[in-house]
Amino acid sequence: MRRQSAKPKWTELAVGSAIDVPGSARYYKTGDWRSSRPVWNSEHCIRCGVCVIFCPEGCVLFQPDGYPNADLDYCKGCGICLHECPTGCIRMVEEED
Amino acid sequence: MHEVRFHGRGGQGAVTSAELLAQAAIDEGKSAQAFPSFGPERRGAPVMAFARVADRPIRNRTVIQEPTAVLVLDPALPGLVKVDDGLVADGVVILNTSRSADEVRKDFGIVAKLALVDANRIAREVIGRVITNTTMLGALVRAVGLVEASSLEKQFESRFGRLAAKNIQAFQRAQQEVVLVDAV
Amino acid sequence: METRTGMEASIAIAEAVCLCDADIVAAYPITPQTHIVEHLSELVADGKLHANFVPVESEHSAMSVCCGTSAVGARTYTATASQGLALMHEILFIAPALRLPIVMSVANRSLSGPISIWNDHSDVMAERDIGWVQIFAENAQQALDLTIWAFRLAEDRRVSLPVMVNFDGFILSHTIEPVLMPDKETVQAYLPPFEPLLRLDVDAPVSMGPVGIPDIYTETHHVQQVLLTDAYGPIVETLDAFGKHFGREYKPVETYRADDAEVLLLTMGALGETAMEAVDLRRERGQKVGLLRLRLWRPFPFEDLYRAVGRRPVLGVMDRAISYGGPYGPVASEIKAAFYHREQRPRVVEFVAGLGGRDVPISDFDTMFDALFDTLETGRVPEPRLVGLRE
Structure with a gap:
């Protein structure tokens, strides 16, 4: 199905209802599922990359400053990074705070 | 339309006989059908196969209940199965047997026209094995015609390859040795 | 050029698949369809049909393989009957939804129980609503002809739907009768090369078979209804073309x-x-x-x-x-x-x-x-x- 703002009519569906835009999943911003987000304490972070590897969404990446951080467009706030971090440098912050 | 029922035991080649007859007829430009008694096949168990031969397209797809000819590959079968069941009045029973016509009538109660040949002996002597289906087709060719002997020989060649020669020899001997007996 | 010869409908169908140059045969043998699969595996082994023969472990897998291979643009064939068709059931719906032009022969057979290997139409009647084109043959010649036609129709880009050719188990599958076998050139002149409407291609990626949320499912099913109904025109057209090309007429x-x-x-x-x-x-x-x-x-x-x-x-x-x-x-x-x-x-x-x-x-x-x-x-x-x- 083509990405479009209005819901498509039956005549507007792609052949076989296939998704013909490669990589279109990136338009689906899963970050709005999040109720809390991870915050890194760079003083304790040893930049081991365990959080980068374990992030199920693939949204934790090393930033230009050399430290990992989550892309909040896609981070669902699952907390796996926190669970796996060997130094305990990640904490979850409620979105409402 | 001619309707032939083949009786044999699983593994004796009754289905192959029906197929060879039908394919020979089709090659002559006739219409023909050949089909087994549908279902699982068990070596040694009494089995049937069927063939229809006609000059016009055949559309009837029912089993053959009233054959114009019956061909029996195994000498013991007439004692076990009523091989002339449903045979039309002027039909012929083609038997592989060493019995005389009188013995066949007395032992099996068959009153129809007979075509008798000791196919076991011919097959043993010529082919070296008691596989009688091609031999019995020789008796069939003499008894009912239906197809030219040469058409069947062509089928043997395409189907049996290097074994064809001996089958053709047995087939020809059966044509010579078969005894035709009128109905009582 | 055609050759008049005596053969079972099963063998005639396998020869038709060979004449149509199928790329993939994925099938599991089941009575009374077995002779088709046996003969196709011989044709592949003898090098007469240049296809991949996929000996799957069940009909569920057979139809799954067919969906996959059709999706990458391979001309795909399978055959089944009875319990085999029933085992395919959940995958059968996928093929038309994804517009996959698979051709399948069904040697119609009853369903258990009691266990029965013999002929009736219980198998196809249980699969009435799968969204496939479904057609019936009455003799070996029609079974052969409609198999060739099935590839042509299925791959017609206006249609691009799977086609099921039904022929009666045993009554046709195991009966030798006269068949006019066309030659390859004649078949090729009727059946153009397969140009899929949509295919899985690493250079132009698509995702086939995504989720249909309630917002879209209704529309997708209307599409299937319209497509299958509108296939009628191309069906009549391709059957007419078959009649002109091969000299044998077929009508709905x-x-x-x-x-x-x-x-x-x-x-x-x-x-x-x-x-x-x-x-x-x-x-x-x-x-x-x-x-x-x-x-x-x-x-x-x-x-x-x-x-x-x-x-x-x-x-x-x-x-x-x-x-x-x-x-x-x-x-x-x-x-x-x-x-x-x-x-x-x-x-x-x-x-x-x-x-x-x-x-x-x-x-x-x-x-x-x-x-x-x-x-x-x-x-x-x-x-x-x-x-x-x-x-």
Whole structure:
């Protein structure tokens, strides 16, 4: 199905209802599922990359400053990074705070 | 339309006989059908196969209940199965047997026209094995015609390859040795 | 150039698949379809058919493989029957939804239980609503012809849907009869190379088979309904083209001595041929009986049916399956529904015959014709009848 703002009519569906835009999943911003987000304490972070590897969404990446951080467009706030971090440098912050 | 029922035991080649007859007829430009008694096949168990031969397209797809000819590959079968069941009045029973016509009538109660040949002996002597289906087709060719002997020989060649020669020899001997007996 | 030769419908179908240059054969052997798969594996092993033969471990896998290979643009063939078709059930719906032009032969066979390997139409009737084109052959020649036609229609870019060719198990699959086998050049001139409408391609990626959320599912199903219904035009067109090319005509509904008939009987599949014999015998006795043979089952050929029935007051329908506890004969129920809103509609007399390999002799057709004449005289429609039932 083509990405479009209005819901498509039956005549507007792609052949076989296939998704013909490669990589279109990136338009689906899963970050709005999040109720809390991870915050890194760079003083304790040893930049081991365990959080980068374990992030199920693939949204934790090393930033230009050399430290990992989550892309909040896609981070669902699952907390796996926190669970796996060997130094305990990640904490979850409620979105409402 | 001619309707032939083949009786044999699983593994004796009754289905192959029906197929060879039908394919020979089709090659002559006739219409023909050949089909087994549908279902699982068990070596040694009494089995049937069927063939229809006609000059016009055949559309009837029912089993053959009233054959114009019956061909029996195994000498013991007439004692076990009523091989002339449903045979039309002027039909012929083609038997592989060493019995005389009188013995066949007395032992099996068959009153129809007979075509008798000791196919076991011919097959043993010529082919070296008691596989009688091609031999019995020789008796069939003499008894009912239906197809030219040469058409069947062509089928043997395409189907049996290097074994064809001996089958053709047995087939020809059966044509010579078969005894035709009128109905009582 | 064509060769006249004697062969089983099964072998004729396998040879047709070979003439059509299938790229993939993924099938699991099941009686009475076995000879097709055996012969295809020989053709592949002998190098006569340059296809990948995928010996799957079940029919569920067979249809899954077919979906995958068709999706990458391979000309894909499979065959099954009975329990095998039933085991494919959940995958059968996927193929038309993804517009995959798979061709499948079904050697129609009853469903268990009790266990039965013999012929009727229970298997296909249970798969009525899968969204495939479904057509019936009555003899080995038609089974061969419709297999070639099936690839042409399935791959027609206006259609791009899977096609099921039904042919009766044993009655056709295991019967040797004359067949005119076309040569490869003639088939190739009728069947262009497969140009898929959509395919999995690393250079132009697509995702096939995504989730259909409630917001979109309704629309996708309307598309399937429209596509299969609209396939009717290309079906008639490609059948006509087949007739011009090969000299053998096929129509969605065929008739036999129906023009001046007082009563009509409708059949599907090989027993239509025995029925023609039965019609001829009645005609010899001066009785005006005629035959309709429903060839195309999906999409249902409503207009052809209306034309063929015309103003005839009595129409018998011979089903080969039972819809238990429902409207009895599945075909009869559709015929009745088709006529429900018509001013001019026949009285429909329902028969079920030939279940699980029961022979249907000429005398059974006589029983049916007698019942039709009785309805013609009295206007009374009898309860649906299981012909040949011991009571």
